[in-house]
Amino acid sequence: MNEVLAIDVENAVKFFGGNSRWWGGANASRLNGGSSAPAGAKVAVDHVSLQVRRGEIFGVLGPNGSGKSTLIRLIATLLIPDGGRVTVFGHDVTAEPRKVQSLINRVSVEASFFKKLSPMENLQYGARLYGVSAGETTARVLEILARLGLDEKSIYRPMEEMSRGMQQKVAIARALLSKPSLLLLDEPTTGLDPRSKRDVQKFVRELRDAQGTTILLTTHDMIEAEALCDRIAIIDGGKIVALNTPGKLKSLIRHNGHAPTLEDVFLELTGKQLAAEDEMPGALAI
Amino acid sequence: MTTMAQEFKASYAFIERNFNIVKRYWAWELVWLVYTVANSLAVSYIGLGFEKLGGGGLDGKYFVLYLAVGTIVWRYLSVIFYWVTDLVGLERWEGTIEYTLMAPITRFTHMAGQTAFAVVYSLIHTAVVLAATMAFFNITLAKANLWGFLLLLIAGSLSFIGISIVGAVLPLLFPERGSQMTHLIIAMLLLVSGVYYPVEVLPQWLQVFSWLSPATYVIDGARAALLDGAPTPSLWGYVWPLLIMGAIAIPAGLRIFHWAEAYAKRTGKLHRNG
Ligand SMILES: Nc1ncnc2c1ncn2[C@@H]1O[C@H](COP(=O)(O)OP(=O)(O)O)[C@@H](O)[C@H]1O
Numbered sequence A: 001m002n003e004v005l006a007i008d009v010e011n012a013v014k015f016f017g018g019n020s021r022w023w024g025g026a027n028a029s030r031l032n033g034g035s036s037a038p039a040g041a042k043v044a045v046d047h048v049s050l051q052v053r054r055g056e057i058f059g060v061l062g063p064n065g066s067g068k069s070t071l072i073r074l075i076a077t078l079l080i081p082d083g084g085r086v087t088v089f090g091h092d093v094t095a096e097p098r099k100v101q102s103l104i105n106r107v108s109v110e111a112s113f114f115k116k117l118s119p120m121e122n123l124q125y126g127a128r129l130y131g132v133s134a135g136e137t138t139a140r141v142l143e144i145l146a147r148l149g150l151d152e153k154s155i156y157r158p159m160e161e162m163s164r165g166m167q168q169k170v171a172i173a174r175a176l177l178s179k180p181s182l183l184l185l186d187e188p189t190t191g192l193d194p195r196s197k198r199d200v201q202k203f204v205r206e207l208r209d210a211q212g213t214t215i216l217l218t219t220h221d222m223i224e225a226e227a228l229c230d231r232i233a234i235i236d237g238g239k240i241v242a243l244n245t246p247g248k249l250k251s252l253i254r255h256n257g258h259a260p261t262l263e264d265v266f267l268e269l270t271g272k273q274l275a276a277e278d279e280m281p282g283a284l285a286i
Numbered sequence B: 001m002t003t004m005a006q007e008f009k010a011s012y013a014f015i016e017r018n019f020n021i022v023k024r025y026w027a028w029e030l031v032w033l034v035y036t037v038a039n040s041l042a043v044s045y046i047g048l049g050f051e052k053l054g055g056g057g058l059d060g061k062y063f064v065l066y067l068a069v070g071t072i073v074w075r076y077l078s079v080i081f082y083w084v085t086d087l088v089g090l091e092r093w094e095g096t097i098e099y100t101l102m103a104p105i106t107r108f109t110h111m112a113g114q115t116a117f118a119v120v121y122s123l124i125h126t127a128v129v130l131a132a133t134m135a136f137f138n139i140t141l142a143k144a145n146l147w148g149f150l151l152l153l154i155a156g157s158l159s160f161i162g163i164s165i166v167g168a169v170l171p172l173l174f175p176e177r178g179s180q181m182t183h184l185i186i187a188m189l190l191l192v193s194g195v196y197y198p199v200e201v202l203p204q205w206l207q208v209f210s211w212l213s214p215a216t217y218v219i220d221g222a223r224a225a226l227l228d229g230a231p232t233p234s235l236w237g238y239v240w241p242l243l244i245m246g247a248i249a250i251p252a253g254l255r256i257f258h259w260a261e262a263y264a265k266r267t268g269k270l271h272r273n274g
């Protein structure tokens, strides 16, 4: 145990629905180590195990509905696992949620802001929750948003006037203000225009290189996964079907003619096609 | 010690955020204030109306004061109630609830910020309604005990905050209808607390609930302080039940909220999709 892992997921299980009552009847039985879902339940994360090292950029690749966001929420203390164990820098997400929370931050597909408030007001709120002073927030917001290519004027206008790409950049700024050791990026570039997408990808790389931040990112974009990630887990139907470096994943399959792409690997392993690159969240992917 | 200071600073996040929201919706806030004043005045006019309808036998001025105190105190308590119960509803509407609930702060800090804002906001509303009532009905508060009145409002806030935290659980458990369900709590309290009539007119079995409602003590005490000018020490009989109820209601509310939050995290009720 000389190296503490950034994320250690052991046999994590999460299901939704089934014959659970409003007081949580069915869920209570889940906790006694038994991780089998009740009848009618939807198993979103199905005995997933993975380990992410400090400073790694780890990708979770899968189609819509494969359990990527659920996995991220388990790590982020927003969902309590029904089975297995999840630790972040050695802290159990269920037993020590506050410890975990102080080490992480997250960017979700939807930007999730107070729409009438400006980015600056939203970011002040978000940063104060993590004990960052107003002065420090102002300075760092200007710096981060400039680096992400957001013009200064819009920082003081209501969020609702911004494009999705701009909102997503503000969401990334919010996550960075707390200086997280682990950053959870849930499809950070889905629905962005190509230019914003490149800005975000470049920024993610810089962040890891400059600050050593550990990054777990989900995507259904093969090119993004290959360009950014040190290792990739391919997830389908809540199960990990392969986990390795992009190079090793590609060598898993033989392809006649041209060199195999991640797309080919995915198709071979799951029998499914991944979503089109510019697909908006919520649309059917498969 | 440092964590205490940190939590205190974090609770300011909610005060500042709510202030910014109110500022951004200022036109709506103005409409809401006018609505509140008009509503309270309409209730107080019932006093003069009764004098006219009932012939000479009734003292309309006393009725007006009786009703005015009821409506003012009720506004104060219900505005706190709505701000605190909206804690989850507001953020679910905006889609920020997951971000707030994954911040490394205690739920107590969260509630403290939200309720501090609610109390200040509600006090300002109350002051405006009180001023409007005095102007419309030519009332002077020369012999009223205003400090005693303020003491009762503050003491009453505590137990109302506890009740409101319990109310805030409903939107957490029932994403679709939870917010509407909180109206039920406030309507029940209005019925049993003697806001517009002495509780003695209620059926015996309902009067039991009157004794359990903190609003009853705030309103009775407020009438004593404002109408009779009762000195502050004599208001103690109204204050101590409020303090006891607050001491029970706030920790109980926080416990229940904790339980509901864990339930929502087990069943995936925090977010609807995505
Ligand atoms: N809160 C929830 N309640 C009920 N079902 C959910 C909830 N969250 C996710 N699911 C279901 O779990 C499965 C996995 O969803 P999700 O983790 O969002 O997938 P992805 O992020 O890969 O698109 C889907 O079938 C989805 O409908």
Ligand SMILES: [Mg+2]
Pocket (backbone or CB within 6 Å): A065, A068, A069, A070, A109, A186, A187, B274
């Ligand atoms: Mg998702």
